[in-house]
Amino acid sequence: MGGWKGIWVFIEQDDGVIEESSLEVLSRARVLAEERGEEVTAVLLGEAVAGEAAKLGRHGAHRVILVEDPILKYYTSDPYSRIMARLIEERRPDSLILSATRNGRDLAGRLAVKFRTGLIAHVVSLDYDDEGLLMGKVPGFGGNIMAVVKCVKGRPQMATVTPGIFDIKEFEGEAVVEKVDSGLDPEQVKTRVVDREIKELIDISKSERVVIAGMGTGGRMELVNQLAELIGADIGVTRPLADMGLAPRDIQVGSTGVILKGSLAIVLGASGAPHFVSGIKDMGTVISINKDPEAPIYEYSDHYFVGDIFEILPLLLKKLREG
Amino acid sequence: MGLRNIIVTMKVVPKIEELEFDPETKTIKRGAAGNEINPADKNALELALRIKDRYGGRVIVVSMGPPFWEPYLKLAIAMGADDAILVSDRALAGSDTLPTTLTLSKAIEKIGDYDIILCGEESSDGGTGQVPSGIAEWLDIPHVTFISDVMDVSDDKKAKVKRTIKGGHEVVEVTLPFLAAVELGCNTPRFPDFRRKRWAEREFQLTVWSAADLGLSPDEVGLKGSATTVVDLEEVKPPTRLKKKYTGSAEELADKLAELLKSIM
Numbered sequence A: 001m002g003g004w005k006g007i008w009v010f011i012e013q014d015d016g017v018i019e020e021s022s023l024e025v026l027s028r029a030r031v032l033a034e035e036r037g038e039e040v041t042a043v044l045l046g047e048a049v050a051g052e053a054a055k056l057g058r059h060g061a062h063r064v065i066l067v068e069d070p071i072l073k074y075y076t077s078d079p080y081s082r083i084m085a086r087l088i089e090e091r092r093p094d095s096l097i098l099s100a101t102r103n104g105r106d107l108a109g110r111l112a113v114k115f116r117t118g119l120i121a122h123v124v125s126l127d128y129d130d131e132g133l134l135m136g137k138v139p140g141f142g143g144n145i146m147a148v149v150k151c152v153k154g155r156p157q158m159a160t161v162t163p164g165i166f167d168i169k170e171f172e173g174e175a176v177v178e179k180v181d182s183g184l185d186p187e188q189v190k191t192r193v194v195d196r197e198i199k200e201l202i203d204i205s206k207s208e209r210v211v212i213a214g215m216g217t218g219g220r221m222e223l224v225n226q227l228a229e230l231i232g233a234d235i236g237v238t239r240p241l242a243d244m245g246l247a248p249r250d251i252q253v254g255s256t257g258v259i260l261k262g263s264l265a266i267v268l269g270a271s272g273a274p275h276f277v278s279g280i281k282d283m284g285t286v287i288s289i290n291k292d293p294e295a296p297i298y299e300y301s302d303h304y305f306v307g308d309i310f311e312i313l314p315l316l317l318k319k320l321r322e323g
Numbered sequence B: 001m002g003l004r005n006i007i008v009t010m011k012v013v014p015k016i017e018e019l020e021f022d023p024e025t026k027t028i029k030r031g032a033a034g035n036e037i038n039p040a041d042k043n044a045l046e047l048a049l050r051i052k053d054r055y056g057g058r059v060i061v062v063s064m065g066p067p068f069w070e071p072y073l074k075l076a077i078a079m080g081a082d083d084a085i086l087v088s089d090r091a092l093a094g095s096d097t098l099p100t101t102l103t104l105s106k107a108i109e110k111i112g113d114y115d116i117i118l119c120g121e122e123s124s125d126g127g128t129g130q131v132p133s134g135i136a137e138w139l140d141i142p143h144v145t146f147i148s149d150v151m152d153v154s155d156d157k158k159a160k161v162k163r164t165i166k167g168g169h170e171v172v173e174v175t176l177p178f179l180a181a182v183e184l185g186c187n188t189p190r191f192p193d194f195r196r197k198r199w200a201e202r203e204f205q206l207t208v209w210s211a212a213d214l215g216l217s218p219d220e221v222g223l224k225g226s227a228t229t230v231v232d233l234e235e236v237k238p239p240t241r242l243k244k245k246y247t248g249s250a251e252e253l254a255d256k257l258a259e260l261l262k263s264i265m
């Protein structure tokens, strides 16, 4: 019986476009593999993605397992989890690491049970201990508390990594690409995408300046938009605005949305709930406007303006325009 | 078409705004905090009730947790669920995702006769949304996560569900029976009916199952059955902020803010 060896990274793609955070995971895996004298294998499933497979060596892969099939054009759980399970059974990696995107989490939960193995979900750090056990830090309770978690049972050891935690790195050398048959019978597939509607994605995770609208704006975005435009900022929202469909989920800030990393956040009419503030804790400067003199967001602000946004913003816009 | 059982998994969570962390003992003081039904599970229950209205079926809520969750299960009954089951056993304490999903899948098998299982997308107290797909794997049925609606269930045992993805949403076709994880905030959960609430509190009999009732041995569940272990807990200190407070007329505040913006940009 082959032992369980090497680190695998699941490389997510959508219609041929590689998910960037998969490359972040791949880069981190390469560093860990070098410390342990092991190899990193990138596993890429898609429709026609051989061109992308060839590039994965640059971001840390020693080898690439490539599976191409029209059914794999978009992620769905059934075909993806079946192929991954078969590959893992046959080749026995010691660890399998995924990005904690929607799809990565969807797949990881299923595979972990399939192999009765430990899964450390949504980590913000990733290491091995002296015994070779995978170890990660997991934020809990809206980000207030960090649990250090280890996999103690089962192989492959698994983790999903919060996007944006590790940098994408460049490495020398090319990866060996191996093509493997999907072995799928299209008749047997139980989940498939039959329609989709996507707009061009706004990624605010790396925006320098962000104006964030909370419920205090009542979802009326004109003033917010004008301020953002004047100071060259992007726009974010708190969760309820996205829930109500007033803004796309992709610009929701917080523990179940985007964790911001820039230099300036202007928070307009948000109370500062724990799930929200974990999204702005890494911002350089936080300025808030809130009509409640004691809203919890005060504790998380450098500059806190007590007042009504609908009174202050028009005057502010005028002043900024006058220069 | 008439659907068979629609099962909703439900958990009770502390209100995180009210939690305190004791850095000395490294424990979370749950005592001080109030509890609530996990918000995403309320959305799952609401969706289940809407599916029932359209396609029939019985909505059954299942939880794995301590006895003090009973009133919350009764609240789910008051909202419109037909039945509720609590799996409660000391042996289950300390379970991570592996034994939790095993236990819930055994309970679901025991309920039986299901077409749709709905979970919340994640629990608000530090869950990571790994339970739903894990349950589906134990049951060997397909699953879809982050759904906001079940749009259509057809006679040939297929459903179309709306799933949130990067940049928008997609429609996934999935064969019955299936499990879906429901997105937090995708609908507005109904308020409990007053009379039904009174009935639930006084007369409804909650079914309680132990680990043994589900044929689970103590080695399979709890800490022993878990595949991960928490080796340390750390408090995350929020970054120190200047916390300068400005009050005054709107005019004065706008002036100060304009100055401030000019100075830092």
Ligand SMILES: Cc1cc2nc3c(=O)[nH]c(=O)nc-3n(C[C@H](O)[C@H](O)[C@H](O)COP(=O)(O)OP(=O)(O)OC[C@H]3O[C@@H](n4cnc5c(N)ncnc54)[C@H](O)[C@@H]3O)c2cc1C
Residues within 6 Å of the ligand: A213, A214, A215, A216, A217, A237, A238, A239, A240, A252, A253, A254, A255, A256, A257, A258, A268, A269, A270, A271, A272, A273, A274, A275, A276, A289, A290, A291, A292, A295, A307, A308, A309, A310, B039, B122, B123, B124, B184
């Ligand atoms: C599992 C889970 C995950 C969650 N994840 C997230 C997340 O990722 N991101 C997120 O944002 N939330 C998240 N939430 C929701 C979060 O708990 C809060 O409900 C939410 O952040 C509140 O949004 P808000 O501050 O905009 O609204 P509110 O709490 O309603 O606050 C509105 C604020 O606006 C102020 N205000 C009102 N009118 C004015 C005015 N005219 N001028 C100035 N100020 C005004 C009020 O004083 C108040 O402070 C999550 C919740 C759960 C359960």
Ligand SMILES: Nc1ncnc2c1ncn2[C@@H]1O[C@H](COP(=O)(O)O)[C@@H](O)[C@H]1O
Residues within 6 Å of the ligand: B009, B010, B011, B038, B040, B041, B062, B063, B064, B065, B100, B104, B118, B119, B120, B121, B122, B123, B126, B127, B128, B129, B130, B131, B132
């Ligand atoms: N102990 C439990 N009892 C019932 N349902 C649960 C339990 N734990 C998790 N779930 C379900 O799984 C979903 C996701 O939880 P989690 O994976 O812990 O984030 C929750 O929204 C619940 O629907």
